[in-house]
Amino acid sequence: MxxxxxxxxxxxxxxxxxxxxxxxxxxxxxxxxxxxxSKAALLFAISESGHQQTLTLVETVAAGDESPREKIRRIVEDFVAWHARRHTIARVVQYELQALPEQEYAVVKDLRRRIERRMRDVIAEGVKQGAFAVDDVHTAARAVLSLGVDVARWYTDRPGGKTPEALGHDYARLVLRMLGAGSEPLTEESHTEQAT
Amino acid sequence: MxxxxxxxxxxxxxxxxxxxxxxxxxxxxxxxxxxxxSKAALLFAISESGHQQTLTLVETVAAGDESPREKIRRIVEDFVAWHARRHTIARVVQYELQALPEQEYAVVKDLRRRIERRMRDVIAEGVKQGAFAVDDVHTAARAVLSLGVDVARWYTDRPGGKTPEALGHDYARLVLRMLGAGSEPLTEESHTEQAT
CATH class of the missing domain: 1.10.10.60 (Homeodomain-like)
Incomplete structure (x- = not known):
C-alpha cells in the first residue's frame, strides 16, 4: 500500500x-x-483507510463533552495536522476519487458525507449555543474542511517550515475567528494564549 | 487547449x-x-494562462485605491468565483504542476509567488492600518488562497448549488472575519449588508 x-x-x-x-x-x-x-483495489484500500482515519478523528472529538468551540479547535488542529503529516497519502485520498470504480466510490462518498455532517453538526451546535455566528452552516463547514484538505496540496517537509502541529494550531485560531467565535479564549486551557 | x-x-x-x-x-x-x-507544451500553455488570469485578477484589485478591507473582499470574491466558474481548467492549473518540465515549472512558480506576495502585501497593509489583526501574515495569506484554490476540487455546476458569485460573496465575509476585520461593515457600500 x-x-x-x-x-x-x-x-x-x-x-x-x-x-x-x-x-x-x-x-x-x-x-x-x-x-x-487490481490497481483499483489498491486505490480503494488506500482511500478508504485515509477517509476512515479522518472520520475517526472528527467523530472522536465530536462525540465528546467539550464545548463546540473546543471541539472545533481540536478537530481543526487534528485534521490540519493529519493532512500536513500525511500529505502524500492525503493527496491520493483527496485527488484520486474519480479513479475509483462506482461501488467503491459510493463507500468513500459515504465516509466523506459523514465527515461533512459531523462538522456541520458541531458548527450548528455552536450557533445554537451562541458560541458561533454563522449564516450558512453548510458553506462554513465546507470552508473549514477546505482549509484542511488543501494543506495536502501545498505542504512539504522542508526545513524551517511549520510543523504539522504548529500549522494545526494556527489554523484552528483562524477558523474560530471565521466562525465568529471572537478572539477571546473562552476555555480555561486557552487562557494563556495570546489574544489577537 | x-x-x-x-x-x-x-x-x-x-x-x-x-x-x-x-x-x-x-x-x-x-x-x-x-x-x-508536445503534451508538456500544451500543459504549460494552459497552466501559464490560468495562473496569469488569477494573478491579473489579484493585481488589478491590489493596485487600486480602496482600503485593504475592500481589496481583500474583492480579491476573495473574484478569486473564489474564478475557481468555481472555471473549475475544470483550475483543476489542471492547481493539480498538475509537478508534470511541468523544469523550465516551464519555474515560470509558473514565479507567477504563483507573485500571487502569494500580493495577497501578503494587502493583508500586511491592513494590519499596519489596524484593519486586520493577524499574527502571521504568511500563514493567513496561505489560508485565504487555500480557500479559493480548494473550490476547484469540490465545485460542481449542479442545479441548486451556489453560483460562483454567491460563493465568492460568502467566502469573502468568512475571510474578513478570519483576518480579524470584525463583522461590522467598514465601507460605505457594505452598509446595507447584514452584519453577522
Missing part, C-alpha cells in the same frame, strides 16, 4: 501500473495480486 | 496522449503538432 501511495502520488494513478507498484514494494506482480487483485 | 483541459481533467495528465487531445479537438495529430510540439 505504501509503494502504491508513493507511485500514485508521484506519477498519478492512471500512469501507474501494478508492475510499477510490485517493483517498488519489492514483490513480484503475482505476489501483489494475492493481496490486491 | 480546451480539448486538452477536458482530457487532462478527466483522465489525468499522464494517461492522456496527444492523439487523444487531437481527436477531442477534431484535428489530426500533425495539425496539433504545428501549434503544440
Amino acid at each position: 505504501l509503494a502504491a501511495v508513493e507511485s500514485f502520488a508521484s506519477r498519478g494513478y492512471h500512469a501507474t501500473t501494478t508492475r510499477d507498484i510490485a517493483g517498488a514494494a519489492g514483490m513480484s506482480p503475482a505476489a501483489l495480486y494475492v493481496h490486491f487483485p | 480546451l480539448a486538452a483541459v477536458e482530457s487532462f481533467a478527466s483522465r489525468g495528465y499522464h494517461a492522456t496522449t496527444t492523439r487523444d487531445i487531437a481527436g477531442a479537438a477534431g484535428m489530426s495529430p500533425a495539425a496539433l503538432y504545428v501549434h503544440f510540439p
Whole structure:
C-alpha cells in the first residue's frame, strides 16, 4: 500500500501500473495480486483507510463533552495536522476519487458525507449555543474542511517550515475567528494564549 | 487547449496522449503538432494562462485605491468565483504542476509567488492600518488562497448549488472575519449588508 501511495502520488494513478507498484514494494506482480487483485483495489484500500482515519478523528472529538468551540479547535488542529503529516497519502485520498470504480466510490462518498455532517453538526451546535455566528452552516463547514484538505496540496517537509502541529494550531485560531467565535479564549486551557 | 483541459481533467495528465487531445479537438495529430510540439507544451500553455488570469485578477484589485478591507473582499470574491466558474481548467492549473518540465515549472512558480506576495502585501497593509489583526501574515495569506484554490476540487455546476458569485460573496465575509476585520461593515457600500 505504501509503494502504491508513493507511485500514485508521484506519477498519478492512471500512469501507474501494478508492475510499477510490485517493483517498488519489492514483490513480484503475482505476489501483489494475492493481496490486491487490481490497481483499483489498491486505490480503494488506500482511500478508504485515509477517509476512515479522518472520520475517526472528527467523530472522536465530536462525540465528546467539550464545548463546540473546543471541539472545533481540536478537530481543526487534528485534521490540519493529519493532512500536513500525511500529505502524500492525503493527496491520493483527496485527488484520486474519480479513479475509483462506482461501488467503491459510493463507500468513500459515504465516509466523506459523514465527515461533512459531523462538522456541520458541531458548527450548528455552536450557533445554537451562541458560541458561533454563522449564516450558512453548510458553506462554513465546507470552508473549514477546505482549509484542511488543501494543506495536502501545498505542504512539504522542508526545513524551517511549520510543523504539522504548529500549522494545526494556527489554523484552528483562524477558523474560530471565521466562525465568529471572537478572539477571546473562552476555555480555561486557552487562557494563556495570546489574544489577537 | 480546451480539448486538452477536458482530457487532462478527466483522465489525468499522464494517461492522456496527444492523439487523444487531437481527436477531442477534431484535428489530426500533425495539425496539433504545428501549434503544440508536445503534451508538456500544451500543459504549460494552459497552466501559464490560468495562473496569469488569477494573478491579473489579484493585481488589478491590489493596485487600486480602496482600503485593504475592500481589496481583500474583492480579491476573495473574484478569486473564489474564478475557481468555481472555471473549475475544470483550475483543476489542471492547481493539480498538475509537478508534470511541468523544469523550465516551464519555474515560470509558473514565479507567477504563483507573485500571487502569494500580493495577497501578503494587502493583508500586511491592513494590519499596519489596524484593519486586520493577524499574527502571521504568511500563514493567513496561505489560508485565504487555500480557500479559493480548494473550490476547484469540490465545485460542481449542479442545479441548486451556489453560483460562483454567491460563493465568492460568502467566502469573502468568512475571510474578513478570519483576518480579524470584525463583522461590522467598514465601507460605505457594505452598509446595507447584514452584519453577522
